Amino acid sequence: DAGVIQSPRHEVTEMGQEVTLRCKPISGHNSLFWYRQTMMRGLELLIYFNNNVPIDDSGMPEDRFSAKMPNASFSTLKIQPSEPRDSAVYFCASSFKGRGTEAFFGQGTRLTVV
Amino acid sequence: AQTVTQSQPEMSVQEAETVTLSCTYDTSESDYYLFWYKQPPSRQMILVIRQEAYKQQNATENRFSVNFQKAAKSFSLKISDSQLGDAAMYFCAYRSAIRWNTGTASKLTFGTGTRLQVTL
Numbered sequence: 001d002a003g004v005i006q007s008p009r010h011e012v013t014e015m016g017q018e019v020t021l022r023c024k025p026i027s028g029h030n031s032l033f034w035y036r037q038t039m040m041r042g043l044e045l046l047i048y049f050n051n052n053v054p055i056d057d058s059g060m061p062e063d064r065f066s067a068k069m070p071n072a073s074f075s076t077l078k079i080q081p082s083e084p085r086d087s088a089v090y091f092c093a094s095s096f097k098g099r100g101t102e103a104f105f106g107q108g109t110r111l112t113v114v
Numbered sequence: 115a116q117t118v119t120q121s122q123p124e125m126s127v128q129e130a131e132t133v134t135l136s137c138t139y140d141t142s143e144s145d146y147y148l149f150w151y152k153q154p155p156s157r158q159m160i161l162v163i164r165q166e167a168y169k170q171q172n173a174t175e176n177r178f179s180v181n182f183q184k185a186a187k188s189f190s191l192k193i194s195d196s197q198l199g200d201a202a203m204y205f206c207a208y209r210s211a212i213r214w215n216t217g218t219a220s221k222l223t224f225g226t227g228t229r230l231q232v233t234l
Contacts, residue, residue: 033221033222035224042224042225042226043205043224045221045222045224048221055221056221089157091159093222095222102149102222103222104161105158105159107157108158
């Protein structure tokens with residue numbers, strides 16, 4: 001398996017623009033997580049899905065952020081409109097439902113909002 | 115809510131020496147998992163080692179081992195014979211096991227990380 005695949009690897013956008021980050025989890029995994037990493041706040045869980053259903057979105061900063069998982073093999077994280085403070089590395093991770101299994105992370109998307 | 119605390123923002127170790135990274139956590143649950151992840155400059159998150167709370171024996175993976183003290187809610191990582199390639203950010207993480215029997219997974223909560231430098 002190719003692992004968790006995120007696209008794009010890097011994104012530079014202007015303030016106010018819409019940004020969409022994409023994630024393909026590992027086949028067979030039924031849990032998917034979106035994390036944001038910054039120097040100031042470390043790794044923050046934004047939202048996670050089980051069986052394509054959002055379970056906990058309490059980490060989503062505000063209404064400008066939205067996430068979807070239309071099927072088991074694809075998820076998106078959208079920011080509209082983007083702001084400079086959204087600049088961070090965004091990670092997607094997936095996990096199998098088995099007991100004690102770890103989350104496997106993608107390479108992350110480095111987002112810069114100018 | 116569960117919290118994970120890593121009190122050492124940075125640590126340094128000489129090559130071939132041993133270093134211990136600290137992690138404490140707060141939970142009211144009895145069944146859970148603990149992980150150490152490594153994040154090198156490439157930013158890829160890599161699992162180093164895993165511990166199941168119901169197992170008393172400390173997990174080991176080659177040069178990596180943990181000291182799991184359930185009563186103290188402590189989960190430290192020991193790296194023996196440190197190598198230059200061990201230089202990275204290390205994150206401690208907690209995961210509840212409560213929902214496992216329903217076929218769903220719980221979230222992974224991370225600490226703030228410890229940056230490990232390895233010197234010659």
